[in-house]
Amino acid sequence: MNLAESLRSHSFRRWYERQLVECHLWLVTGFLALIMTAIAVEMIAFRDSAAGMVAMIAIGGGGAALCLYAWLKFNRQLGLAEHVAGQATCSTCRTYGRLSFVSASHDAGAVMGWAVRVRCRSCGHEWSIA
Ligand SMILES: [Zn+2]
Numbered sequence: 001m002n003l004a005e006s007l008r009s010h011s012f013r014r015w016y017e018r019q020l021v022e023c024h025l026w027l028v029t030g031f032l033a034l035i036m037t038a039i040a041v042e043m044i045a046f047r048d049s050a051a052g053m054v055a056m057i058a059i060g061g062g063g064a065a066l067c068l069y070a071w072l073k074f075n076r077q078l079g080l081a082e083h084v085a086g087q088a089t090c091s092t093c094r095t096y097g098r099l100s101f102v103s104a105s106h107d108a109g110a111v112m113g114w115a116v117r118v119r120c121r122s123c124g125h126e127w128s129i130a
Contacts, residue, residue, distance in 0.1 A: 003084060003129070004116050007101035012088055012118075016081060016097070023077035030070030037063030083111050087129045090120035098122055 040060035
């Protein structure tokens with residue numbers, strides 16, 4: 001769920017919490033894939049059949065690819081969550097994360113690809129999160 005949809009239906013804090021849970025699930029996935037890769041590499045026996053060796057190399061390669069993918073997803077999602085969280089404080093009343101959705105528009109220069117216009121629920125101040 002992207003930020004605009006989450007702000008419409010839930011809240012910023014729920015979106016942020018969900019981002020952190022998802023990115024840490026990617027971290028756990030990457031760690032398990034790393035263990036899978038290590039086990040596959042350890043089990044490669046060059047004196048066994050060629051098919052068994054190829055299967056272990058394929059499992060190890062798949063695990064390494066999954067580990068790399070999970071690490072990139074973890075970093076991307078955590079970076080995005082932190083980037084948005086850094087803009088979630090109202091500059092007028094210093095309230096953090098109490099936002100309501102106003103509008104969304106495409107912005108090629110924004111990290112998310114679009115800018116979300118938000119309003120502080122405490123004082124009504126509006127700004128864009130990009
Ligand atoms: Zn405010």
